[in-house]
Amino acid sequence: MLMNQMFWDFMENASMIIEWVSFYLIISQFSPKKRKNKQEVYSFIVIIIFSILLKVLNVYPNERIVICFFIGLIYYKFNFRVNNIKCIMISLIFWLFMLTVEALSISFIVKINSLVNVSELLGKNIYRMETMILSKVILISLIMVVRCLKFRVDIGKGDFIYILTPIATNIIIILVIFGYAFKGGREGFGDNVSIFFVSILLLLSNMSLMFIVSKIIKNNKLKLENEFIKDKLEMEYKYYSNLKDNQEKVKRLYHDIKNHIACIEGNNKETGIRKKYIDSLNSEIDKLNLGFNTGNEVLDVILNNKREKCMENNISLKVFIDFSKVNFIEYFDICTIFSNCIDNAIEACKKIKDNNRYISLKGNCVNNFYVIKIENSKTNKIKKLNGDFLTDKKDKFLHGIGLKNIRLALEKYNGEIIIEPLDDKFILKMLIPINQEKEA
Secondary structure, three states: OOHHHHHHHHHHHHEEEEHHHHHHHHHHHOOOOOOOHHHHHHHHHHHHHHHHHHOOOOOOOOHHHHHHHHHHHHHHHHHEEEOOOHHHHHHHHHHHHHHHHHHHHHHHHHHHHOOHHHHHHHHHOOHHHHHHHHHHHHHHHHHHHHHOOOOOOOOOOHHHHHHHHHHHHHHHHHHHHHOOOOOOOOOHHOOOHHHHHHHHHHHHHHHHHHHHHHHHHHHHHHHHHHHHHHHHHHHHHHHHHHHHHHHHHHHHHHHHHHHHHHHHHHOOOOOOHHHHHHHHHHHHHHHOOOOOOOOHHHHHHHHHHHHHHHHOOEEEEEEEEEEOOOOOHHHHHHHHHHHHHHHHHHHHEEEEEEOOOOOEEEEEEEEEEEEEEEEEOOOOOEEEEEEEEEEEOOHHHHHHHHHHHHHHHOOOOOOEEEEOOOEEEEEEEEEEEEEOOOOO
């Protein structure tokens, strides 16, 4: 049976399908889907067929791996909500571990069977079948561990360059080892002990690399969170200081209220003067509004801070939101989502020449989703390129970073963002599943 071509075709195709299923399980662990299940299945079938075609055409294994890597990138980007950096990094890490597992399995089978040449594994024999089974068992075990531990990967541009280099280097080394090992003869890579130990060292190196990468990313995240906490504390201090000042103003206004009434009554014949005086008084009272009560202290502080900017730029800010049910979102992400959204809305309103400047923020629960809707008036036309909305702001980089940060923050909670640019207003909606628990 081992010499039967149909049997080996089945084994190789099954092995290849297991690899692609493992790839799918990994990327679905780190990124939310953006396609319907039917589209996702169709595209998965396409990459399976393409991979079989590469085998039928006898494409060299190393070249086949490179081609499959790029196919995986396209599939990942097409079916999942993921930025380019994360797409490349997750794909590279998967192929790095898969190749390391292959090298380790080959070395182990060669060692325990005392094979003279690694090229013997290319034949239709029991050694080849043992290698295929062992490598897939190890790969599936690693996938299960990753999914059980629920790893998260958030990679920024600053991390990308120095993480990419060692991962790419490891992959190239493994491919070179495969190339020499399967040349056959002792001049290829006859020292089986060397292959075994090199594979072990590569596996340990990759594990160490992943540990270092996770530590670096965690430290960078902690640094950003510390900066946020510092800014948050400053905002809170300013808010409560203003609150105290407003209370003092209310006390003074209370003592003077009779004098104001007397002044109004004294000008009852001068309708214009009286109206102007009342408008002035109402304006002062409006400034003494003590703030928002959304059910979330951090959001209250952010909204009070943004309200001051709106008042400075003659922008009407209306808030109708009860955020008390959304208690699983971290403070850092609340700041990222609302600060960037409102800042972008303020910038759009500032371009309007007349008094039609407004920002409306609403939030309510709809079918187990918390829906946030931010609407603002605008005059500028919104352009779209490759699925991304372009801005006419001078600092295009910061604007782009703002929207990307919103998307990244929402991805942590399987949320989605919907943008609706109309002629005279801009609507941004965010949908967040509310049946979630806050992580410890």
